[in-house]
Amino acid sequence: MAYQIVYHHRLAYDVNDEGITLPVIIAANGLTETVTAAIDTGSTLCVFQREVAESLGVTVEDGIEDYVSAMGTIIRVYGHEATLTVGDLALDLFVYFPDYQNIPRNLIGRQGFLQRLRFGLDDYEGIVYLSHHDDP
Amino acid sequence: MSTKNDIAKENAESIDKLLSSEEPLTLIGGEQAEEKVILPESLKPLLKQILAEVKKGNEVAVLATDAEMTTQEAADYLKVSRAYLVKAIDRGEIPSRLVGNHRRVKVKEVLLYEQSLNEKKRGRVVTPPVKMRDMSKDMKWLSEHRGEYAGKWVAIYEDRLIVAADTAAEAHEAKERAGFPQTLVTYIEKPLPQGTRRKG
Numbered sequence: 001m002a003y004q005i006v007y008h009h010r011l012a013y014d015v016n017d018e019g020i021t022l023p024v025i026i027a028a029n030g031l032t033e034t035v036t037a038a039i040d041t042g043s044t045l046c047v048f049q050r051e052v053a054e055s056l057g058v059t060v061e062d063g064i065e066d067y068v069s070a071m072g073t074i075i076r077v078y079g080h081e082a083t084l085t086v087g088d089l090a091l092d093l094f095v096y097f098p099d100y101q102n103i104p105r106n107l108i109g110r111q112g113f114l115q116r117l118r119f120g121l122d123d124y125e126g127i128v129y130l131s132h133h134d135d136p
Numbered sequence: 137m138s139t140k141n142d143i144a145k146e147n148a149e150s151i152d153k154l155l156s157s158e159e160p161l162t163l164i165g166g167e168q169a170e171e172k173v174i175l176p177e178s179l180k181p182l183l184k185q186i187l188a189e190v191k192k193g194n195e196v197a198v199l200a201t202d203a204e205m206t207t208q209e210a211a212d213y214l215k216v217s218r219a220y221l222v223k224a225i226d227r228g229e230i231p232s233r234l235v236g237n238h239r240r241v242k243v244k245e246v247l248l249y250e251q252s253l254n255e256k257k258r259g260r261v262v263t264p265p266v267k268m269r270d271m272s273k274d275m276k277w278l279s280e281h282r283g284e285y286a287g288k289w290v291a292i293y294e295d296r297l298i299v300a301a302d303t304a305a306e307a308h309e310a311k312e313r314a315g316f317p318q319t320l321v322t323y324i325e326k327p328l329p330q331g332t333r334r335k336g
Binding site: 012013014016017018023025027032033034035036049051052054055059061062063064065079081083085086087088089090091092093094101104105111112113115116132 | 214215216217219220223253256257258259260261262263264265266268271272274275278279282289303304305308318319320321322323325
C-alpha cells in the first residue's frame, strides 16, 4: 500500500553538516536573533544556547525549570516563551536554555515544534518538508 | 490537606469497582459503626481521581478552589521560580490581591494558569512575526568555510563574513555595529577526532 503526504514548505540543508541544520529566527523579550538550529527528533524540548538567551536579554534562571538528559548527563534548563520562525512557518512555544554556556548547537525538539508539524525528511537530497499538522 | 499512602493493589481495585458502581456510597464510622452518611454522587469522580493518584504512588493534596496561596506556594505548585510567577502576576495573567505587602493568589486562578501554561508548552502555529530573508547564501558560506572557522562564533550576512570571534558577545557586538537585517550568528562546532562520531 502506498501513502501520500502533502507538505506546503520545503527547506534545503547542508548534507555535509553533522546535523539537519536550518536557519531560525528566535523572538523573545521583544527582540529577535537569527541563528542556526538542528532538527532533533530525539529531543523532547527545544533547547537553545544560553548565549542566544543573553543576546535576547532573557534572564535564563527566571524561566520554568526543567531537566533534559543528553548522553548520560542531566542538564538543567529553563523554559521561556518565544516564537521560532523557520522559513515561512512560525510557532509560539517554550524554548529552554541551559544554566551554563558552550553547548555546541541549538536543538529543535518535539514539544511545541515537531509535535505541531507534519515533518518529512529526504536526507539523501538534503531536503526537509514541513506543513502545519492540520493542513489539508 | 495532603496524604501519602500505600494502598494494596487488590484493595484499590475493590474501591475503584465500588466507585464505578451505580449504588450510592455510604460512609460508616463510629466505634460501633453506627454512624452512616450517604455520600453525594458528585464526590465519586473526585474520590476516583484521588484513588488513581494514590495508586500511582503520588502524594495527593485537596485544596478548596477559593483558598489562597502565597506566591511561593503557587510557584512551588507550578514548578516555576517565584520570579517567573511574580512576572506573570505583573502581566495580569494571574489575578492577585495584596495582604499587607504580600500578594495572594486563589487556587482556582493558579489552576487556570497551569492549564494555559500547558497549552503554551504544546506550541501554537502563528503568523510569522517577521519575514525570514533568503538564507541560502549564508548557509552555503557556512558549508564552504566550516573548517576554517571551527570553534569560532561567526556573524554572517549573505556571503559576507562580518566577524569570527571567540565569544558570542563579541560576535553580537560586531553584528550590531554592521547593522544588516537578520544577520546570522552561529557557533561553528569543532570537528571531532578522526574515527569518532557525534551523537546527541
